[in-house]
Amino acid sequence: MAWQQHPYNDIPGTYVFDGRRAHPSYAINKLLFSLNDAENRTAFETDAEAYCQRFGVEGVYREAVLSNDFLGMLRLGANIYYLAKMAVPRGVSVQDAGAAFQGISTEEFQRNLLQKGQGLESILEAKGGYWHG
Amino acid sequence: MAWQQHPYNDIPGTYVFDGRRAHPSYAINKLLFSLNDAENRTAFETDAEAYCQRFGVEGVYREAVLSNDFLGMLRLGANIYYLAKMAVPRGVSVQDAGAAFQGISTEEFQRNLLQKGQGLESILEAKGGYWHG
Amino acid sequence: MAKIIGGLTSSHIPAVGNAIEQGLTQEPYWKRFFDGYAPAKAWLAENQPDVVIVVYNDHGLNFFLDKVPTFAIGCADRYENADEGWGLKPVAPFTGDAELSWHIAESLVEQEFDICTCQEIKVDHGFVNPLRALWGTSDPWPIKTIPLAVNTVQHPVPSAKRCLQLGHALGRAIESYPEDLKVVVLGTGGMSHQLQGERAGIINVEFDLDCMEKIINEPQWLTQFSNDEIMAQAGTEGIETIMWLVMRGALQPQVKLVHKHYHVPISNTGAGLLVLDNQ
């Protein structure tokens, strides 16, 4: 048993979705993928415990699902795109999850994003040739 | 619209399963693939017409399915491996289908195959190094 | 013979589709982003391509982790959009061109690309949103489409170099097709963003603009970087920008820049739009 090391493991605050992360979390991701289907979403809402059992989601994975612990699910290896299929209908956006990872509010997370656009027009003018309306 | 020609189209008595064959026969192959599942096989046995409709199998494809016309299905583009999932449980083997393509009996088809083994040991002895028991 | 008349790039994030759906494109947050699509729309209206090859990644609608192909091509005459789990109403189905798809698949396999052929694909926001932004949401759609899916979700992900090489092979495949067709190739996704981890929310304007400049006429620049290095610069989901190289590789070595537009932020991302004339 030997998971290989990668340079991307050294990028701080970053969880690259590779085999090492995907392998133990296959069942939870399969459950999340199934929520593409509206009938499955209803079945999940109706009896989340039975739904976990159907997909073999157990232990800490099951606890995270049943308690809507989206941050915990991500840390356990849920893929962010699959997670969105459960979180978004429950009012938790991908930005909410990003903010939670940093321990800040979603408003602050969004303000930080807006700040990346500060001075954009002058940067683009310096580069030249960009559309400006 | 332009299906490309291939040298394999010139091999006599041969239908290579490429895009040109697979494209128009997608629905019938999807129906046949579904028969991997025992529940689906029962549904198909119970009401083959409804089953065809469920998979969008229509026209000549539908007629071939409903009349157990395995040779017709092959000629229409059913893949031989998928076809076996319907034919074998109904007592029609891949060898029966091969014989039907040639218009001979399965016994004759099998005799022809057995003849390919005639003189095998002396051929192998000439080559050298083969196991002979 | 078929001719690649141009290449485009576009963001594909879900929020773009939502903004269109909810009529927000002239709201302050969105106005500059969407207004920048007008010159691209004008070029498309003038040049009237017949087919668009959409290079995109699936985000868990059509492909699950049981089967993650590095490269996959749609080989059907029709592609459906579908609910991705958020309950959004799917847009009208897209018309494909199965013969052209199979020709491309055969050519790519001959050129030693190990493509996955898909006779049925549910196309997700990564495919749909750039088409909505560039052609306008419509039913029926005014152009034939061929999905070309690149795995950017489940690592290992193909390198920038391999994506550019796929583009070269794609260009040869399309231009060896005997029917007179005007084709455009659309690279979607990116630019810099990271959705998960404590590093979520990074946007690297400088790296994005370097990518935009270089992809125009020096795309091999991006192939100097490993995926580790691209993710370090552009975020884990920023790796999507490698898909632009598939588009770029399909064009001639030197192309004419028609339009260049960059906006930030759109949702969590830097958003870049290029129109490259290949004629």
Next chain:
Amino acid sequence: MAKIIGGLTSSHIPAVGNAIEQGLTQEPYWKRFFDGYAPAKAWLAENQPDVVIVVYNDHGLNFFLDKVPTFAIGCADRYENADEGWGLKPVAPFTGDAELSWHIAESLVEQEFDICTCQEIKVDHGFVNPLRALWGTSDPWPIKTIPLAVNTVQHPVPSAKRCLQLGHALGRAIESYPEDLKVVVLGTGGMSHQLQGERAGIINVEFDLDCMEKIINEPQWLTQFSNDEIMAQAGTEGIETIMWLVMRGALQPQVKLVHKHYHVPISNTGAGLLVLDNQ
């Protein structure tokens, strides 16, 4: 480090599994075919490999035409056999080695093979029957397995040359794995046969024997042929023999022949068994 100790080839046709299941292996039709496996079994018993990479094609159990990858690798710790539609009782599940699988997948993508990673695979007779013939049907199985599926069903199919190159890359991938493991690679399928069309039933003993001879220490011989030429010689389903090249490519340029066995007909096919020592 992991070491590839040898390579084997075997027929994988359904009838082999049926004969084992029904206890027919000593019947006149089957005796010579199955008796020829004894030296292979003895070599395996003596050399005790830990893992077998099974190069096979799926025949419509795990992969449908909606997603046909050229090359796909199992990345799981367990693989189930399943009913293929004929109602046969599945054999016991197989134990995988997910870490080794992911290492191979990462290495192959780095070496520019566009593999499809599969975290779940139902393995069909193409995978199961060679294992039953070589190790005996058992529960649990005495060896870890990794499925490596090659598309030989839906054309375009990879060339013999590409298969041999995949083998070279597979060899490098396995032998760069840090764990001490003894690995064998098993190429399944073939040899000449054609199931459909008026040409059904062809068997080309001469071509089969040429393939067997050349694959031992001159496998590039087979790469001179296009798939059209191989199908003309060996039948449409005879194209499966290209999978032997994946096995052969993973070994050293020169190997020691341990065992060579050919029988005809088995069902509609020529059946070849090779044991190649790579030590």
